[in-house]
Amino acid sequence: MSFFAVEPTQDSQQIIQSSDFWPDIDTAKLRATMRLDGTVTDERLIHSTINAVSSVNSELKEWRQQKVTEGHESLEAVPAEQINSESVYVHLYARAIYSLTRANLIERLRDYDTTGAGDSDVDALADTITNLHRDARFAIRDILGKNHSTVELI
Known part of the structure; x- marks a missing residue:
């Protein structure tokens, strides 16, 4: 059995602001939700x-302009x-942001650890x-109101 010690998370909270239409993204909430430990620096996050x-x-963009x-x-x-007194659109928007953020961080893992072990982990x-x-x-x-798959006949 192996034990890997992880870096404790940093207690800093950053708010990522976009246009007035979109909700702010709280990096502390993102970090907790996506289970990102301290090996992901605040700067990288x-x-x-x-x-x-x-x-x-x-x-x-077009959907926002329409709304x-x-x-x-x-x-x-x-x-x-509403789910937990919050718009389902807000939940979906956060899910999209959180998922892409974590995917990006994992994709860049090779840059962080370029050893053979790092490559096999990625x-x-x-x-x-x-x-x-x-x-x-x-x-x-889901925000756009579209199906999850697109099928075309050839």
């Missing part, structure tokens, strides 16, 4: 989170089912990366 926010916001045109000033104001996480990208894609498609 912020960088990956900003990248994820940029990507998700870009994919949802603003309808008179909804924020994601929270768009009519939706190879073992290939399914996790794929699943995280799928989770983000599903969350975005």
Whole structure:
């Protein structure tokens, strides 16, 4: 049996702000939700989170513009089912951001640990990366009101 000591997480909280429409992303909540330990520095987490926010916001740009045109000033104001007194859209948006952030961090693991052990660890996480990208894609498609798969006849 092996025991791996992990770095304790840092107690700092950073808020990633986007446009007024989108909710802020709390990196402490992201870190806890995605179980990111202290080996992920605040700087790396912020960088990956900003990248994820940029990507998700870009994919949802037309949807956001439509909702603003309808008179909804924020994601929270768009009519939706509520879960734990919060819009399902807010939950889905966070899921997309969190999933892409973690996928990005795992993909960059080779940069952090380029030893043979590091490469084999990343190879073992290939399914996790794929699943995280799928989770983000599903969350975005749910916001857009689209099915999770697209089928075309040839």
